[in-house]
Amino acid sequence: MAYSIESVINKLRCYIDLDDSEWAALRALPEKMIELETGHEIVHEGQSHHNAFILLNGWVSSYKVLPDGTRQIIDFQIPGDFLGLRSLLLRTSDHSFEAITAVTVAEVSSRKMFEAFNKSPRLATAVLWAASRDEAMIVEHLINIGRRSAIARTAHFLLELGARLRLIGVGSEEGYPCPLSQYLLADALGLSAIHVNRVLRELRERKLLTFQKKRVRFDNFDKLVELAEFQTAYLDQSGPIMKSKPHFS
Amino acid sequence: MAYSIESVINKLRCYIDLDDSEWAALRALPEKMIELETGHEIVHEGQSHHNAFILLNGWVSSYKVLPDGTRQIIDFQIPGDFLGLRSLLLRTSDHSFEAITAVTVAEVSSRKMFEAFNKSPRLATAVLWAASRDEAMIVEHLINIGRRSAIARTAHFLLELGARLRLIGVGSEEGYPCPLSQYLLADALGLSAIHVNRVLRELRERKLLTFQKKRVRFDNFDKLVELAEFQTAYLDQSGPIMKSKPHFS
DNA sequence: CGCCGTCTTGAAGATTCTCAACACCAGTGG
DNA sequence: CCACTGGTGTTGAGAATCTTCAAGACGGCG
The missing domain is CATH 1.10.10.10 (Winged helix-like DNA-binding domain superfamily/Winged helix DNA-binding domain)
Known part of the structure; x- marks a missing residue:
């Protein structure tokens, strides 16, 4: 089954407000599609791919394995999520990604990503927003594990x-x-x-x-x-910041 | 005791490679200095300041209080660290900051921050790098609590x-x-x-x-x-990425 | 001095883990 | 068709870890 980036874009459209040229820039990002079967690894910890991925279909876990063999899953990714955004900046991706189901990912080189950011500052803000949201989820996860x-x-x-x-x-x-x-x-x-x-x-x-x-x-x-004690506030950032006048420009 | 941003810049110089004009841009960021005594709150959870702070002196904790009164400290900040970087993008800062000791912080408006990013793309990368490093530390904290x-x-x-x-x-x-x-x-x-x-x-x-x-x-x-089982890899990003040719430009 | 925040210790109890065993199911090969 | 296998889910029992409650010690500071 072939998944295109269109299906993901259609979903993102609901909660990120970009204009047509910006969507076009996003659409042009992926360099190649990769299909992986259950259990396969996407980026191994320590590898420095300098590339990110957009998950188009399936579920992925990001995790780290400790020396004693136990592992901690940091987060699960579902379609529309980015994989390895952080590793664009930090040379070492600090954790690994594994396909939980059969998955389709679109690979995006850091070069093309940064080029697109230059052409479309609001796209940069959108991606940063996604990264911030990921971090907010990790923080919530930390609280969850630490105190509940x-x-x-x-x-x-x-x-x-x-x-x-x-x-x-x-x-x-x-x-x-x-x-x-x-x-x-x-x-x-x-x-x-x-x-x-x-x-x-x-x-x-x-x-x-x-x-x-x-x-x-x-x-x-x-x-x-x-x-x-579930509060949705940290997920409800349906991007008012995306609707304000562009930063970076 | 008055702390200027100079002391922090001198420290950052050791592990971030910026040129003089970029350091000047960083130096020009702060709008006002704020001194706080032990126990005082810097940004209350839910407030939307749209501002960030650079911690010049003292220790700060970022934390979240749960409905049952327990709290989880997400991270401690030490001089040179940013406070509330994430809240520049997400309207709601998802947690609170409290001064553990007497502290001095430099306030930076999001407007000036984004202006500086436009003038100096490598400064933007440097700040993103700092944000990535923060996130890597939160991830490590998550693993620490989850599996050790x-x-x-x-x-x-x-x-x-x-x-x-x-x-x-x-x-x-x-x-x-x-x-x-x-x-x-x-x-x-x-x-x-x-x-x-x-x-x-x-x-x-x-x-x-x-x-x-x-x-x-x-x-x-x-x-x-x-x-x-301490590994320093995730802290040792002494910014080779900062030494490569600038992104964003 | 007396007070308050912090540190310390004991004992009992709750939560969570480990070990061990078994059930269930889909796939695989005989 | 059936036995075998590996992955997953289920349950019990005992042990380890961590929390709660209760109390006291110590030191700085009004």
Whole structure:
């Protein structure tokens, strides 16, 4: 199945306000499409590709493996997300990317990226905005792991994922398709897979959320939000800054 | 005591390679100096200042308070660090800043910042580099909290702080001055203050590190690095990218 | 002196992990 | 068609880690 950048652009259109020439510049960015199967690595930690990728289809995890073999998943990427934006600036990409499902990514060289930024400063701002949003999510993830109980942490994480997916038109307040295994969830949440299993069971028994058969179903959305102390503010940056007069120019 | 931006620039000179006109542009950024006493807040979460700050003197923590009253410290800032870079793009600064010691900050409006970026693209790259480095530290913090035991986590954190301070000419492999209380450390590490106390005792008893009287002393640096699985790679970006030919131009 | 913030210690309890075992299912090859 | 296999999900039991509650010590400062 061939995915073009069009589908992603159509999604981005909903929450980033660029004009036609700017969309054209974005469309012209990708140099080649890469298709990867489940489990394949996209950028290995320490490699200095100096390239970024736009995820067109499928799910990706960014993670770091510790010397003792355990790993921490930093974030999951869904279609429309950038991969390795940070590594454009820092020579060493500080973590690895792995395809969770079969994925399609569009490769963008740092050279073309910076050229496009020069031609279209608002595109630069848009990409920076995306990078800022990524960082805000990492901060929220940090808070989640640092200060919430396993059950609130899990609930928060699955709510956030749902909110992100709705932005690209996937799922609803009912639930969403989710290809993550309990092991992946565990590595993201800083828990053991066994404990994740128990936590998911508790969420199910308390009739809050059901995660089965590659699908998350919200059984009681409001109570779940309450348990997780979930606030959407940091995701709701539907780019008013993108609508103000351009910076950089 | 009056601190000028000069002292910070002198420190930055060591690891960012800009030319004289670029340093001049950086020097011209601050609009006013602000002095704050211990415990004072710099930007309250949710405020949309659209301004950033350069920390000239003292220590600051950036943190977020959860509805149940607990808080998670995201990072500490030391002289030369930026505060609120992210909030230049995202309207809502997603966390608060508090002065841990008496501090001096230089306020920079987003307008002047973006103007300077236009005049000096390499300055923009330098600031982006700083932002990337901040994010890399947050990622490392996430990994620290998610996957390391309390003792390794504490050791790693104090080692990282030491490495950052050495970059600005404070402390050595012997140790460094550190104004943090055990409560602050606890909120940063996602632990209870009581457990932090026990962990510090263990580090002391195992002759690895002593944290007393506002000072961290490394008793056995090598063993500490081993315990913490400390790798400096993500801090060692002494900006080769800053020495390559300018982007954005 | 008395007070407050910080540090310290003990003991009990909650949370989470590890180890071990088993169920389920899809795919694979005989 | 069936046995085998590997990945994933499930459960129990015991142990380790970390938290909470409670109390006291220490030092700076009004």
